[in-house]
Amino acid sequence: xxxxxxxxxxxxxGDLLSIENPLQFNLDNYVGGTFRGKPIFDLxxxxxxxxSGRSQKVTANGKITYTFLDEGDGLIGIYNNKNYGFxxxxxxxxxxxxxxxxxxxxxxxWDDLVAPEFVETEGRGADIQFANSTDxxxxxxxxxxxxxxxxxxxxxxxxxxxxxxxNAWLGYGGYGATTLVHELGHALGLSHPGNYNxxxxxxxxxxxxxEYAQDSEQYTIMSYWSAQETGARIVNWDLLQFNNPQxxxxxxxxxxxxxxxxxxxxxxxxxTYGFNSTADREVYDFDANPFxxxxxxxxxxxDTLDFSGFFGGTVLNLNxxxxxxxxSAIPSAAEINANALELYYETGEVDYIGGVDQAxxxxxxxxxxxxxxxDISIDTGYTGVNAVNYENxxxxxxxxxxxAVGSEYRDIIIANELDNTLTGNGGADVFVFQDGGTDTITxxxxxxDLIDLSALAGEDTAIDFGAGxxxxxxxxxxxxxxTLVFDxxxxxxxxxxxxx
Numbered sequence: 001x002x003x004x005x006x007x008x009x010x011x012x013x014g015d016l017l018s019i020e021n022p023l024q025f026n027l028d029n030y031v032g033g034t035f036r037g038k039p040i041f042d043l044x045x046x047x048x049x050x051x052s053g054r055s056q057k058v059t060a061n062g063k064i065t066y067t068f069l070d071e072g073d074g075l076i077g078i079y080n081n082k083n084y085g086f087x088x089x090x091x092x093x094x095x096x097x098x099x100x101x102x103x104x105x106x107x108x109x110w111d112d113l114v115a116p117e118f119v120e121t122e123g124r125g126a127d128i129q130f131a132n133s134t135d136x137x138x139x140x141x142x143x144x145x146x147x148x149x150x151x152x153x154x155x156x157x158x159x160x161x162x163x164x165x166x167n168a169w170l171g172y173g174g175y176g177a178t179t180l181v182h183e184l185g186h187a188l189g190l191s192h193p194g195n196y197n198x199x200x201x202x203x204x205x206x207x208x209x210x211e212y213a214q215d216s217e218q219y220t221i222m223s224y225w226s227a228q229e230t231g232a233r234i235v236n237w238d239l240l241q242f243n244n245p246q247x248x249x250x251x252x253x254x255x256x257x258x259x260x261x262x263x264x265x266x267x268x269x270x271x272t273y274g275f276n277s278t279a280d281r282e283v284y285d286f287d288a289n290p291f292x293x294x295x296x297x298x299x300x301x302x303d304t305l306d307f308s309g310f311f312g313g314t315v316l317n318l319n320x321x322x323x324x325x326x327x328s329a330i331p332s333a334a335e336i337n338a339n340a341l342e343l344y345y346e347t348g349e350v351d352y353i354g355g356v357d358q359a360x361x362x363x364x365x366x367x368x369x370x371x372x373x374x375d376i377s378i379d380t381g382y383t384g385v386n387a388v389n390y391e392n393x394x395x396x397x398x399x400x401x402x403x404a405v406g407s408e409y410r411d412i413i414i415a416n417e418l419d420n421t422l423t424g425n426g427g428a429d430v431f432v433f434q435d436g437g438t439d440t441i442t443x444x445x446x447x448x449d450l451i452d453l454s455a456l457a458g459e460d461t462a463i464d465f466g467a468g469x470x471x472x473x474x475x476x477x478x479x480x481x482x483t484l485v486f487d488x489x490x491x492x493x494x495x496x497x498x499x500x
Contacts, residue, residue, distance in 0.1 A: 025231050025379055025391075026323055027214050028250075035213035035230070036206075043254055043397070049212060050222055050255045052191040056127050056144040056154060058116045058260070065119050066107060067126035068095050091134030093160055099180075102170045103130055103156075106180040108281065109247050110188065113297055115261035128187045132160040132167075137198055139167070139179050141186035156183045161347070168347040172289045173236040178221065178244040185222050185252060189259060193223050217244075218323075218391060220251040232323075232391040233372060234293050237330045238339050240356060240364070243392070246283050247294040250321065253396040262398070266299045273298075273401075274306035286310070290328035291389065297396040304403040305395075308425055312369060312386035313409035315376055318416040319434075321397045325376065326407070327388035330365045333358040376412070382430050384410045415439055424449055436474075436481040444490040451484065451492070454500030461499065467491045 027035055031042045041049065056064050069092075095103065104120070111118040127144065129152075136159045144154035158179065161168035167176040193215040196204060206216065206225035214220075218227035218234075226242065227234050236243035248256065272278045273296055277285035286292055286309060296305075307314045307326050314326035331339070337355035365388070372390040377383045386409065395401060404413050408426035415422065417435040423442045424431070431441060434455040444451075453461075453472060460476030470484040470492055486492075 025375065026321075027219075027230060028321060038210055038213040038215075040213040043251075045212065046193075046214060046219075046251050047255050047258055049193045049215070050190050050220060050251060051259060052143055052186075052189050054143045054189040055146050055259055056116070056188060057146045062116045063119050064116050064128065065121045065126040066128040066130070067121045067123065068100050068103070069124065069129050069131040070094050091132070091160060091163075093132040095130055095132060095158075096161070098168070098170060099132075099158070099161075099176075100130075102177055103180050103184075106177070106184055109181060109283075110184055110256065111263070112266045112281070113248060113253055113256055113263060114188075114259075115263055127154050128184070129155040131155075131157055133157040134160050134163050137200075138164060139183050141183040143191075144187060144189055154187045156180070156187055158183070165347045165349040169343065172246050172283060173238070173241075173243045173291065173293065175244050177246070181245070181248060182221050185248065185256075188256060190222050190252065190255060193220055196224060214251065217249070219249055221245045221247075221249050222252060227391075231375070233368060233375075234389050234392040235327075235368060236291050236293075237327065237365070237388060238291060238336065239343065240336050240340075240361065243291060243293045243389075245293050246289070249295045250394045250396060253295055253297050262297075262299070264299050266297060267303075268300035270301045270303060271298060272304040272306050274304075274405075275309040276306050286328065291392075292327070293389075293392050295394040295396055296399060296401070298399050298401065302403070303401045304405060305401050306405040307407050307411070308405050310387075310407040311409070312388055312407075313384065313411055313427060314387055314407050315380070315385060315412045315414070316404045316406055317414040318395070318401050318404055318418075318420060319414060320395045320399050320416070322395060322414075323391040324393040324395075325372065325385075325387040325390045327392065330361070330388060333361050336361065380412050380430075380432075382412055384428070385412055386410075433482060433484075438483040438485065440485045440487060441490075442487040444486045444488065444492075444496075446490050446492050446496050449496070451497045453482070454498055456482065457499040463494075463497065465492045465494075470497070 027040050030040045033040050058064060107118050136157060139158040141156040142153050158167050169176045171177060194209050194211040196209040206229040210225060215223050216225045216227050216230040217223050218230045218232040234243045273284045274286045282288050305316060307316050310326040311329040315324055317324045333356060369386045369388060372387045373385055375390055376385045400418055402418050403421040406413055406424045406429055410427035411424060412430045413422050414432045419438050421440045422431055429449045430452055432452040456474045462473045464471045468486045468489040471480045472482040473479060474481045
């Protein structure tokens with residue numbers, strides 16, 4: 001396995017569009033413009049690109065079934081006969097136990113999003129069937145059909161790990177794990193966002209084949225193009241490689257829920273995502289998944305996004321359809337080399353060429369963190385946020401998360417329209433408010449932390465301070481539009497508030 005210590009810095013490319021005081025570089029906020037010469041679509045346009053128009057035939061009791069084809073009878077007949085139009089018949093083999101476990105985890109990620117329930121069955125005949133094959137270079141799936149048809153429609157075939165080691169690379173950020181989530185998207189009726197498929201004879205690239213600006217793995221796991229193409233910068237520092245998506249992403253969630261309806265039962269209690277996680281999926285536990293690359297869907301309750309264990313500072317944005325930035329401390333050379341060697345033994349990859357030294361890691365990480373800090377300062381106007389990843393976590397459209405917990409470093413915490421409870425922890429934190437209501441900050445430190453009201457304040461704005469509170473009337477009508485409560489009794493001065 002090759003350690004990639006020659007990561008290129010693509011940065012943010014293209015023309016930034018004119019918008020007053022953007023808080024983040026999120027292409028969804030620039031609909032109607034262009035980026036790198038490509039049109040920026042609204043969500044209806046995105047849906048038209050990603051929805052193939054084909055869906056699984058959901059049973060009357062709301063079920064979609066899946067199974068793992070076994071050696072022997074499960075892999076004969078139509079599943080090994082090209083006369084029926086089936087093309088994956090070369091080298092058919094059953095999934096390993098590890099592949100089955102990863103596929104089940106991938107299914108639960110989609111199951112959490114949609115109203116139908118996924119049910120595992122035995123033998124052939126399920127809506128989605130999994131097997132290895134030596135035919136695909138990486139993997140492929142057949143689109144489903146609500147009208148019946150050949151039995152392989154909706155099935156998923158993965159290049160046998162014996163011929164493509166990356167399909168044995170499972171777990172968070174593993175390319176084999178990402179492949180399974182992607183192919184399940186096809187099995188549910190999602191397409192690539194543009195008119196492309198794998199072809200070694202074509203010059204496949206974002207520049208050549210992306211039909212609209214948001215066609216990247218920043219927005220959809222169905223894309224072929226790196227998140228870097230649209231400005232994100234997401235590294236799996238455990239291996240010193242670009243990371244791979246770990247869940248369906250922002251646009252995948254929107255489109256799949258438009259197709260099948262949203263699951264109203266997913267984590268309806270009070271749920272914490274991140275550190276101190278109470279979510280029922282380990283991918284949302286940042287102690288277990290220190291370099292997350294994911295999108296969060298939640299159906300209800302009073303929820304919290306907890307970045308308390310992240311390193312170097314964060315952007316924590318509670319607004320749905322927006323991105324946050326952060327990650328854990330970068331491992332040492334010894335740890336990265338040990339992780340690479342472990343992956344080498346687990347996957348059987350034969351291209352391992354040795355380790356990387358600490359000086360190289362320090363050089364790469366310094367460059368990346370510096371560029372992340374630069375882009376965060378461009379987005380927000382605030383310097384000193386040294387996040388290790390940039391725009392790697394998103395909140396699904398329609399998902400409401402009430403509370404935020406920052407890191408021990410400088411954070412920019414962006415409140416939403418709900419009544420939020422915000423904890424900055426250490427560092428000179430910035431709390432940004434764009435809506436009225438009543439919000440609570442648990443640990444505001446006057447003279448160090450900052451309240452940013454620039455999105456709301458105008459020439460008629462009046463602010464009243466007192467011990468443990470701030471009240472703001474933004475339009476001068478005499479009514480309080482925003483109340484901030486400081487649990488620690490902080491008493492602010494004008495210097496603690498930025499009005500623009």
